[in-house]
Amino acid sequence: MLREKITPDTTKKEIGQISEISDEKILDCLQCGKCTAGCPAIHGMDIMPHQVIRLLQLGQVDKLLASTTIWGCAACFTCLSRCPRKVDLSKIMEALRLIVLRTKGNQRLEIDKVPELLAKQIPQQAIVSGFRKYVK
Amino acid sequence: MNYSYYPGCTLKTKAQGLEACAFKSAQVLGVNLVEQEEWQCCGAVYPLAADEIGTKLASVRSLVAARTKGEKLVTLCAACHQVIKRVNHDMKTKEDMREKVNNYLQLKEDYQGESEVIHYLELLRDEVGFESLAKKVKVSLAGRKVAAYYGCLLLRPREIMDFDDPERPTILEKFLESLGASPVNYPYRTECCGGYLSIEREEVVEKMVNKIIDSALQQGAEEIVTACPLCKYNLENSSLCQKGEIVVSYFTELLAESLQVKEG
Ligand code: SF4
Ligand code: SF4
Numbered sequence: 246m247l248r249e250k251i252t253p254d255t256t257k258k259e260i261g262q263i264s265e266i267s268d269e270k271i272l273d274c275l276q277c278g279k280c281t282a283g284c285p286a287i288h289g290m291d292i293m294p295h296q297v298i299r300l301l302q303l304g305q306v307d308k309l310l311a312s313t314t315i316w317g318c319a320a321c322f323t324c325l326s327r328c329p330r331k332v333d334l335s336k337i338m339e340a341l342r343l344i345v346l347r348t349k350g351n352q353r354l355e356i357d358k359v360p361e362l363l364a365k366q367i368p369q370q371a372i373v374s375g376f377r378k379y380v381k
Numbered sequence: 382m383n384y385s386y387y388p389g390c391t392l393k394t395k396a397q398g399l400e401a402c403a404f405k406s407a408q409v410l411g412v413n414l415v416e417q418e419e420w421q422c423c424g425a426v427y428p429l430a431a432d433e434i435g436t437k438l439a440s441v442r443s444l445v446a447a448r449t450k451g452e453k454l455v456t457l458c459a460a461c462h463q464v465i466k467r468v469n470h471d472m473k474t475k476e477d478m479r480e481k482v483n484n485y486l487q488l489k490e491d492y493q494g495e496s497e498v499i500h501y502l503e504l505l506r507d508e509v510g511f512e513s514l515a516k517k518v519k520v521s522l523a524g525r526k527v528a529a530y531y532g533c534l535l536l537r538p539r540e541i542m543d544f545d546d547p548e549r550p551t552i553l554e555k556f557l558e559s560l561g562a563s564p565v566n567y568p569y570r571t572e573c574c575g576g577y578l579s580i581e582r583e584e585v586v587e588k589m590v591n592k593i594i595d596s597a598l599q600q601g602a603e604e605i606v607t608a609c610p611l612c613k614y615n616l617e618n619s620s621l622c623q624k625g626e627i628v629v630s631y632f633t634e635l636l637a638e639s640l641q642v643k644e645g
Contacts, residue, residue: 268431285573285592289585317585320429321573322537326547333538339429354580367579368610370391370460373425374577377436 249303259306259344266340273330274298280324280334289317294324294334301337306344315341316353346381353379382508385447385454386414389461390422396458396610402637403457403501409517409640410509414455417446423464426577434481440468441482447496457501457633459609463534463542466498470541500535500544502552502608502632511559519641521561527635528565528602529553530593532612533573547571553606553632560639569596574615590619594627606632 264271280294281287292300292314300309309315318338325333345351354375362372392400407414421439428436443465447454456462471478473494483491499507505514536547545552550571554564572593575586594616597605605627607613616622616629637643 266430266432285589286575286578286585288588289578289582317578317582319533319573319576319578319589320426321533321576323533323573326537326539336429336431343430362580366395366614368391368395368614370389370425370458371577371579371611371614373390373422374460374611375580377424377426377428378577379581 257304257306259310260301260304262344263301263306263337263340266343267333267336269333269336269340271298271301271332271337274302274328274332275330277329279327279329280332283323283327285321285323286317286319290314294318297334297337297341298332306341309341310345314338315345342378343381346379352381382411383413383415383450383452384504385443385450385452386416387420387423387443387454387456387461387465388416389420389456389458390425391460391610392458396613396631399608399610399631399633400457402631402633402643405642406633406636406640409642410505410514412504412509415452417443417454419446423461425460425464427464427467431478434478434485437468437471437478438482438486440465441472441486441492444469444472444494444496444498445486445488445492448492453497453499455499455501455504457608459500459532459534459607460611462498462500467541469494469496469498500608502535502556503544505556505636506552511555514556515559515561518560518639520639522557522635522639523561523563525562526565526601526603527557527562528567528597528600528605529557529570529632530574530597530605530607530612530616530629531571532607532609533571533576534609536571553608556632557606557635560635562635565597565600565602567596567600567602569593574612576611576615579611579615579618586615587619590615591621594619594621598626602627605629606635608632 278295292312320335535544539547557564575589579586613629
């Protein structure tokens, strides 16, 4: 990770979008790492949860948009419930996903996949969630 | 007593057992659950984006209908509960969203989060009471070692869900005790099952659920109960469950069994 002093006026346009969509303050994070320590889905992530915030503080959004991490977060709210600064990472992950999904051509779930999912006996709620989480 | 009841999509399809057992038990307990007339699917996940309003409207409509009837709104699916309770909290606390939603819905009277949303388990704990529930038990589940699996959605975020201690919850254990069963304490009972990741990240989910089940087995559990159809699906899909090491059922199934109303 880069050794760099962070200032609140990090410029990239996506940073502004992320604070608007998530309504979270990335500068509140003190990089204690508790979120990463408790994350149950960490084995599906290439960038660790606390590093997500660090990269945002440094304005390096592109790495995050291309990461597996944002699609590996289960929105379980464990990180939020243990964070000493009450940073809601699930909302930041959602904002990052939305920046990808709100761009044309980036949908991740096709309607044609539904019969296949139903055949697996997956509950309806998962399919509905899929359309909420992977399509905009 | 009368309550408005919000079922949600999965309880009308894959998880009919969760609902049927809850209804039959409610009857015995003197609780009158009346299904809302025009409920819409809540969307299954709470829309985390602050700038999304449309995806929150279905919940608001149910909340408004409960206000009109002057009844508490009872949920049964953990996911619906999370969505509706959080949207209600937004309507109470976020002025900007409240204004937009009310401008759009054009209700006779603005909605400001007045309704109260309670989960069926809270209904048992706070309205029926576990002690009076215990007195109604016909077939005690004595000797059954049951692991309560909470998952995420009922517990977190604590400030909003206001359900139980998110790290050391006790409501399901107390519920099981009132049926005569022996709850098994195990560290992974509040850990996430992977939820919707099962749509595209099955391998990630597999590891998550096996850890949970392994933890329950190590503490001597013989069965697991949950309040969420997706948790049940994910747990049952784990290799440990597929091998027949443990069975997963809904908490209402055990309730109906002990009240002797499960069959028929
Ligand atoms: S737990 Fe909170 S303060 Fe600590 S690193 Fe994670 S987000 Fe930052
Ligand atoms: S919300 Fe996402 S990042 Fe936070 S603990 Fe859960 S899976 Fe990990």
